[in-house]
Amino acid sequence: MKLISLSPSLVAAIALTTSALRGTAQEIPPIAPPGLNLPRVVLMSMGGTIASRGDTRMNINNYGGPGSPRVDPEHWVADLPDLALIARVTTEDFRPPQPPPAAPGAPPSTGGAGGTTTEQLYKVARRLQELATDDKVDGIVVTHGTNTMAESAWFMSLTVNIKKPVVFVGSQRPWTGISGDGPLNLYNAVRIAATPAAGGKGVLHAMNQNINTARDVTKLSAYRMDTFRSIDLGVIGVADPDRVVFYTEPLRRHTYKSEFNIANLPADSKALPAVECVYAYTEAPGYLIDALTEHGVKGIVVDGTGAGSPTGGATGQTEAIKRAQAKGIIVVVTARTRGGRVQDTPRRRESGIIPADNLTPEKARMLLQVALAKTSDPKEIKRIFDEY
Structure with a gap:
């Protein structure tokens, strides 16, 4: 000043x-x-x-x-x-x-x-x-x-x-x-x-x-x-x-x-695509993701362990994620460590899960909501997370 x-x-x-x-x-x-x-x-x-x-x-x-x-x-x-x-x-x-x-x-x-x-x-x-x-x-x-x-x-x-x-x-x-x-x-x-x-x-x-x-x-x-x-x-x-x-x-x-001006979003805030968050921890069940899928969500953010990993096992999150993806639901993963990026590894690309970089789950949820209001193409959504 x-x-x-x-x-x-x-x-x-x-x-x-x-x-x-x-x-x-x-x-x-x-x-x-x-x-x-x-x-x-x-x-x-x-x-x-x-x-x-x-x-x-x-x-x-x-x-x-x-x-x-x-x-x-x-x-x-x-x-x-x-x-x-x-x-x-x-x-x-x-x-x-x-x-x-x-x-x-x-x-x-x-x-x-x-x-x-x-x-x-x-x-x-x-x-x-x-x-x-x-x-x-x-x-x-x-x-x-x-x-x-x-x-x-x-x-x-x-x-x-x-x-x-x-x-x-x-x-x-x-x-x-x-x-x-x-x-x-x-x-x-x-x-x-x-x-x-x-x-x-x-x-x-x-x-x-x-x-x-x-x-x-x-x-x-x-x-x-x-x-x-x-x-x-x-x-x-x-x-x-x-x-x-x-x-x-x-x-x-x-x-x-930004490409997500308020004038271009659904006029009614309730019409924004539904996106919810789940937390990864030891033996986290898959039925929570199944319930969200049945409820009609369009996207799910998993706050993953370590560098952004859901929990595995036949009854765990990994299998439930596959079931959700088979129904067209976009899945994004964050890291519950709060420090460090979720990286774009060959294994993650194969899984179809989109890395959220270093965004917190609540911010990844908002970005996924406005992204889904524009496109449901996983490649486009990954591009959006890379740029924002």
Whole structure:
């Protein structure tokens, strides 16, 4: 970011702006303070821990149930008046409706409002595609729950034709928690979205000052701050206090290079081809794959042992995979080690199982879904996994 020298009058204008922001969330300035030509960033909420409030500052792991208070997008802007010095921020809310509190005498809820749905991903992807052509928008930040954030960001990277910066961000602790990571994560995400160098790199993920690609990032710890990492390839940049710095470029196809634009997918999210995941382990049975075959799935992702191997045996996964393939089901294999590629060996080519490179099973599932919406040719699908 370029450092600027502020005149006394400009400092006064900024002070008035930040004072207004503290007073009410609705007083976001439509233009920057005089003398500052700031980037325009849309802050879009998809919910999650960063949009949650605990009942005490020490409540950092038991929050967000039905009826619990939430943090609206405009509250973030009001709580972080510092944003007014780095971008002109407007907000949009794409959270699902909050379920009502449990009725008296009903058992307590075991979780929050529920996970992200494909229908919700469709809505966000379509909105991002609209923003891609809006000359009044320079960058976009999407807040999301950390449990499935990497999947959602990957879906956007596959389906939205955009060169503007798109940054997914969340937090491991609620907005109200002591030592909460949400405020700095959100501030840095806006900084990244306002940085022109962040454009054209596909959908990015930014937490704990690290910048990862949506393709490679994964969550590795339930509660720790450094939970998100790209195991094989590492970060592509950092959001340091002085400036946002990038060191590498993603080479796999994404966003404006992708062939899976949201406009070309089935109009109804429920019409996406059904793809499910199974796990490989000692004596894993084949009947789970048989059941999925009978249920009518179009693809199966096997999270394989070692370098991506299903379990064998007459009653194991290997024989069930053959039965599924005989019925036209595409089978893709990932490696449960989470590090290293599934390689294209002669034995694997003979089996007809498609290697998913180093994708996690949930991301391989999404890629297989959009691929099957376009083609059922195994050679074409293998080409897609090689390129994405």
